Amino acid sequence: DTAVSQTPKYLVTQMGNDKSIKCEQNLGHDTMYWYKQDSKKFLKIMFSYNNKELIINETVPNRFSPKSPDKAHLNLHINSLELGDSAVYFCASSSRQNSPLHFGNGTRLTVT
Amino acid sequence: TQLLEQSPQFLSIQEGENLTVYCNSSSVFSSLQWYRQEPGEGPVLLVTVVTGGEVKKLKRLTFQFGDARKDSSLHITAAQPGDTGLYLCAGLNTGTASKLTFGTGTRLQVTL
Numbered sequence: 001d002t003a004v005s006q007t008p009k010y011l012v013t014q015m016g017n018d019k020s021i022k023c024e025q026n027l028g029h030d031t032m033y034w035y036k037q038d039s040k041k042f043l044k045i046m047f048s049y050n051n052k053e054l055i056i057n058e059t060v061p062n063r064f065s066p067k068s069p070d071k072a073h074l075n076l077h078i079n080s081l082e083l084g085d086s087a088v089y090f091c092a093s094s095s096r097q098n099s100p101l102h103f104g105n106g107t108r109l110t111v112t
Numbered sequence: 113t114q115l116l117e118q119s120p121q122f123l124s125i126q127e128g129e130n131l132t133v134y135c136n137s138s139s140v141f142s143s144l145q146w147y148r149q150e151p152g153e154g155p156v157l158l159v160t161v162v163t164g165g166e167v168k169k170l171k172r173l174t175f176q177f178g179d180a181r182k183d184s185s186l187h188i189t190a191a192q193p194g195d196t197g198l199y200l201c202a203g204l205n206t207g208t209a210s211k212l213t214f215g216t217g218t219r220l221q222v223t224l
Contacts, residue, residue: 004154040216040217041149041198041217041219042214042216042217043155043200043214043217044214045211045212048211056211090154090155092154098142098143098204100145100157100160101145101147101155101157101212102157103154103155103156104154105152105153105154106152106153106154
């Protein structure tokens, strides 16, 4: 199936831990993104990569570090997790920078 | 910061009714996209409107982009339970670091 897939779907962890979320797309797209959706369902962009190059880096704590080993993968590593990091994190891709987005099904992160 | 306000926030209607969702901003966008998100899944693109005043139809859904490209509306005729979901508008800005700004969302529930 052609898609954007992210793992894990659910992640429950304690404050202070470090965790990673992985994302892969097999759509052949050049651009990938990480979005955060809060409890009020507001979607906010965190990062965007185009051909492995960081092009958007919103005001996100530096505990969040994206890594793009190739243009089909964009992983998100989070250090020293805090309660406020609890949210649903969505990976997305687009054929080029301003094209519509194809989203993964999200990773629900719960920090206790 | 560009804000896209959607109204209403919540809408619960019966099957067969018509409804309109509004997406408003004080900023001009080069294009505007509408997405629908179902529980446990990522948003899925419904339509992109580009030209001021543009109207696009997708079966029972009619999308309009405002003449000044600051606002948009989504009208659903004869709503069905399958229309239930979170509707998100998203505007693409015209700056050099193009990015998509999502609206505040409208949660629609259609009951039998």
